[in-house]
Amino acid sequence: MQFERKDILDIESLSAEEITFILDTADRMKEISKRPVKKVPTLRGKTVVLFFYEPSTRTRSSFEIAAKRLSADSISISSSSSSMVKGETLADTARNLEAMNPDVIILRHYSAGAPHMLAKLLKTSIINAGDGMHEHPSQALLDLMTVREKKGYIRNLRVAIIGDISHSRVARSDILGFTKMGAEVVLGGPFTMIPAGIESLGATVAGSSDDAVRGADVIMMLRIQKERQQSFLYPSDREYSKVFGLNPERLKKAKKDVLIMHPGPINRGVEISSEVADGPYSIILDQVTNGVSVRMALLFLVAGGVRNVDAD
Amino acid sequence: MLTLIKKGRVVDPGNLDGIMDILIDDDRIIEVVPSGKPVKSGSVLLKRRAPDRIIDASGKIVAPGLIDMHVHLREPGQEYKETIETGTLAAACGGFTAVCAMPNTMPVNDNRQITEYILKRSREAGNAIVYPVAAISKGLEGKSLCEYGDLREAGAIAITDDGRPVSNSRLMRRAMEYAKGFGLPVISHCEVSELSSGCAMNEGIVATRMGLSGIPNAAESIMVMRDIALCGLTGAHLHIAHVSAHESVNAIREAKRKGLPVTAETAPHYFTLTDEAVSGYDTNAKMNPPLRSDFDRKAILEGLADGTIDVIASDHAPHSSIEKDVEFDSAANGIVGLETSLSLSLKLVEDGVLDISALIEKMSKNPARILGIERSITAGSIADITIIDPDAVYIVDSACFRSLGRNTPFNGWKMKGKAVLTMVGGKMVFDNIFRL
Numbered sequence: 001m002q003f004e005r006k007d008i009l010d011i012e013s014l015s016a017e018e019i020t021f022i023l024d025t026a027d028r029m030k031e032i033s034k035r036p037v038k039k040v041p042t043l044r045g046k047t048v049v050l051f052f053y054e055p056s057t058r059t060r061s062s063f064e065i066a067a068k069r070l071s072a073d074s075i076s077i078s079s080s081s082s083s084m085v086k087g088e089t090l091a092d093t094a095r096n097l098e099a100m101n102p103d104v105i106i107l108r109h110y111s112a113g114a115p116h117m118l119a120k121l122l123k124t125s126i127i128n129a130g131d132g133m134h135e136h137p138s139q140a141l142l143d144l145m146t147v148r149e150k151k152g153y154i155r156n157l158r159v160a161i162i163g164d165i166s167h168s169r170v171a172r173s174d175i176l177g178f179t180k181m182g183a184e185v186v187l188g189g190p191f192t193m194i195p196a197g198i199e200s201l202g203a204t205v206a207g208s209s210d211d212a213v214r215g216a217d218v219i220m221m222l223r224i225q226k227e228r229q230q231s232f233l234y235p236s237d238r239e240y241s242k243v244f245g246l247n248p249e250r251l252k253k254a255k256k257d258v259l260i261m262h263p264g265p266i267n268r269g270v271e272i273s274s275e276v277a278d279g280p281y282s283i284i285l286d287q288v289t290n291g292v293s294v295r296m297a298l299l300f301l302v303a304g305g306v307r308n309v310d311a312d
Numbered sequence: 313m314l315t316l317i318k319k320g321r322v323v324d325p326g327n328l329d330g331i332m333d334i335l336i337d338d339d340r341i342i343e344v345v346p347s348g349k350p351v352k353s354g355s356v357l358l359k360r361r362a363p364d365r366i367i368d369a370s371g372k373i374v375a376p377g378l379i380d381m382h383v384h385l386r387e388p389g390q391e392y393k394e395t396i397e398t399g400t401l402a403a404a405c406g407g408f409t410a411v412c413a414m415p416n417t418m419p420v421n422d423n424r425q426i427t428e429y430i431l432k433r434s435r436e437a438g439n440a441i442v443y444p445v446a447a448i449s450k451g452l453e454g455k456s457l458c459e460y461g462d463l464r465e466a467g468a469i470a471i472t473d474d475g476r477p478v479s480n481s482r483l484m485r486r487a488m489e490y491a492k493g494f495g496l497p498v499i500s501h502c503e504v505s506e507l508s509s510g511c512a513m514n515e516g517i518v519a520t521r522m523g524l525s526g527i528p529n530a531a532e533s534i535m536v537m538r539d540i541a542l543c544g545l546t547g548a549h550l551h552i553a554h555v556s557a558h559e560s561v562n563a564i565r566e567a568k569r570k571g572l573p574v575t576a577e578t579a580p581h582y583f584t585l586t587d588e589a590v591s592g593y594d595t596n597a598k599m600n601p602p603l604r605s606d607f608d609r610k611a612i613l614e615g616l617a618d619g620t621i622d623v624i625a626s627d628h629a630p631h632s633s634i635e636k637d638v639e640f641d642s643a644a645n646g647i648v649g650l651e652t653s654l655s656l657s658l659k660l661v662e663d664g665v666l667d668i669s670a671l672i673e674k675m676s677k678n679p680a681r682i683l684g685i686e687r688s689i690t691a692g693s694i695a696d697i698t699i700i701d702p703d704a705v706y707i708v709d710s711a712c713f714r715s716l717g718r719n720t721p722f723n724g725w726k727m728k729g730k731a732v733l734t735m736v737g738g739k740m741v742f743d744n745i746f747r748l
Contacts, residue, residue, distance in 0.1 A: 012521070089637075089638055090638065090639060091637060091638070109639070111639035111640060111641045111642060112522055112523040112524050112593070112640060112641065113522065113523075113524075113593030113639065113640045114639045116592070116593055117593065117639065117640075131523070132523050132524070132641065133523035133524070133525070134522060134523025134524075135523065169523060172521075172523055195519075195520040195526070196515050196516050196517065196519070196520055196526060197516055197517030197520050197521075198520050200517045200520070200521065201520070201521065
């Protein structure tokens, strides 16, 4: 197939066929990162802007490494160093960036829909690196890549996602991504963290974390944010860990060859015990490795594909 | 100056419905007679001289002047969003002979000077009449009462902290008791801030899908129920603003059944749209209270049909692109409504939800009754009249609005029915009959 998208905004708008195509491309990219000289000239002369309105280590360095391995020039702007602190609107900052002719803008923003707004406004390709509580498509794609790599397939797997579903863009993208690829997604967590109508995305809500874990092929634990205690979402880390955390005891209810995932950063001893995070079923660091491949694939597909080759 | 409006269907609920001729001398209606019949012997004026101006209203509906009792005119303080002049012109073009101006201006209309300023500016503009609504609490801060006696004397017609709820129940109780002594209705913006703050749209499937924090129906209905309880306690006239949730409709219906002095309004967007309109992060569908589910929308329609909801008011809230062309959760709440309200409401007649008489009650007679002003097509009444062409089909073009606000989710919509002439005190403040 030909990949014709200008932007990668969310998993919701991608078809299963497109997702498969991205994963296949990422699989091929992975080999580059294993070479002694980890660089190909594919995106030489292309400019990639990393525009981060929220703090990020993993996603930002992953995109940056991906751009460099493809020989694109990348620059990085954070909200504290940008004109945003001078009161410039997102739209104006973006228009100014576009005036310098970049090929791709990778946007991380605290407002849901911010990348969608830029995509409408600009001709430059936009890749969503996480928008508010909405979506984090490159994270879901790297999760799908990692599961497919380990299991060989995604269809009919039982994927449990446990934690603060309400505030998680990773959860939304993963629910959409895994269900589109034919997996069954079960959600767990305190009901304060399960948003209204989440079933409409294709997931089912388990009555308890034990129920969610039971028979799971994949368990994705989400980071619990300590400041959520102030909004009465959970009483204490102690109780959270006991009732919803993943520990060796609870893990026994899952399938024997279960995969343990986490989008990071992890809170050891809260949502996941160290024995599990560092244990044999954990593929948390494989996720990070594949993140680079997936992001190379995304950059290649929006900036290096047919769409960008001049007719003459 | 003698004006004759002839051959129109005069619909003055509770008084008249028929093809009538209306004779107006300067600012007063002199006579209303069945069209085509010989004028009564008492009609001295018409016998003595021919009308200076004849308006052919055949095929049109002639209604007592429409009143939009929930409008933000933004002046003083935010004249880049709207001025009293542009807002009242927009009102006139939308068929409204009068509007109630909400007090959340800058500075807040919580004292006689601002009330008088608003009245002065509206007289200068000479479009629709403005009835200033004063604040319940000083600075809308919910901490101390405003001087309702002085405000009433200056021309305030009601009180509200609209835009913000009165969270302190004791202050609300005292405001209602105190306002009762001056015959001022208390208009309540019902919202439990603890349930809504930091949230951007209706709680539900759409918000979950879009990754936006949701405002539950209970954020509105809890406060509606509290205020109804305070209405029972104080006996003051309570008017619930912009009803959006089905639980609120039920609570108001029950309160009315018990005979409490409660009235309520809703806005056209609540019976026309649902939270699906927010899809694509359209900030022109962002308002507070938010667009709700289809279940709520249907409950609003039922409430309108059975009389639970007395009034249709637009909650006209103009904003500039500075507030709207931004990230969804940073965007300001509110949409303009003066120039689409009547057309969207006429759809209710088209759809059989209301008959034309009930619609005119909700857009003219009931607001007048709640505010304690006269509104009638009878000999001796002030000539505040709206002429409606129920068959005019047009496309909404926000670029042509007289309002400075362009923030509408209805741009490009095909509408049927609109005002073609608006008369305030015998003066035509908007006229599309002569002009055509």
